Amino acid sequence: xxVVTQEPSLTVSPGGTVTLTCAxxxxxxxxxxxxxxxxxxxxxxxxxxxxxxxxxxxxxxxRFSGSLLGGKAALTLSGVQPEDEAEYYCLLFSGGAWVFGxxxxxxxx
Amino acid sequence: xVQLVQSGAEVKKSGEFLKISCxxxxxxxxxxxxxxxxxxxxxxxxxxxxxxxxxxxxxxSPSFQGQVTISADKSISIAYLQWSSxxxxxxxxxxxxxGEGATNAFDIWGRGTMVTVxx
Numbered sequence: 122x123x124v125v126t127q128e129p130s131l132t133v134s135p136g137g138t139v140t141l142t143c144a145x146x147x148x149x150x151x152x153x154x155x156x157x158x159x160x161x162x163x164x165x166x167x168x169x170x171x172x173x174x175x176x177x178x179x180x181x182x183x184r185f186s187g188s189l190l191g192g193k194a195a196l197t198l199s200g201v202q203p204e205d206e207a208e209y210y211c212l213l214f215s216g217g218a219w220v221f222g223x224x225x226x227x228x229x230x
Numbered sequence: 231x232v233q234l235v236q237s238g239a240e241v242k243k244s245g246e247f248l249k250i251s252c253x254x255x256x257x258x259x260x261x262x263x264x265x266x267x268x269x270x271x272x273x274x275x276x277x278x279x280x281x282x283x284x285x286x287x288x289x290x291s292p293s294f295q296g297q298v299t300i301s302a303d304k305s306i307s308i309a310y311l312q313w314s315s316x317x318x319x320x321x322x323x324x325x326x327x328x329g330e331g332a333t334n335a336f337d338i339w340g341r342g343t344m345v346t347v348x349x
Contacts, residue, residue: 172335
């Protein structure tokens with residue numbers, strides 16, 4: 122089964138920009154892996170942010186954007202807010218199955 | 231309002247049967263997939279499997295194949311996740327999530343069902 126790898130943790134200053142990535146053990150991530158990104162805060166259910174690599178849901182703040190970067194899926198937060206501190210997960214369709222990454226704990230400090 | 235409403239928390243013993251539910255409302259239940267996701271205490275999200283309620287087409291993650299059963303009753307807009315014999319290691323929060331087939335977008339999540347299994 123595909124292993125999906127994310128940075129375990131990242132720290133960013135308020136107002137700064139940070140990019141989280143999502144790599145696949147099978148090779149470069151492509152749009153055909155349909156990357157989805159989710160945010161989860163402690164004690165809450167996950168919330169969807171991005172689908173199909175770059176597409177935002179109607180509720181996704183404009184400061185979140187998705188892309189492909191260097192063979193990985195990427196989630197960029199521009200103008201980070203304190204409330205963006207959370208765990209972020211990517212989800213890829215690989216080898217005929219959906220697979221989550223291990224998550225990135227984003228600290229805003 | 232589109233929502234997925236999950237059944238309440240469960241406390242069970244090892245070896246017992248359990249079936250938890252996820253009811254869709256505010257949309258055409260048979261037009262979207264329903265996925266199930268496990269989150270063990272303090273850990274990340276794990277994809278378990280997915281079902282299309284229109285025809286009960288079900289796909290399991292290899293890690294969960296044979297360990298759980300996913301089903302759906304389209305007449306009442308409910309998807310289910312069941313265990314025939316629980317283990318202590320099944321202790322976790324279980325989420326359902328809606329998926330759109332054409333775009334492969336997962337958008338709406340249930341609030342989760344906490345399952346606690348004592349040995």
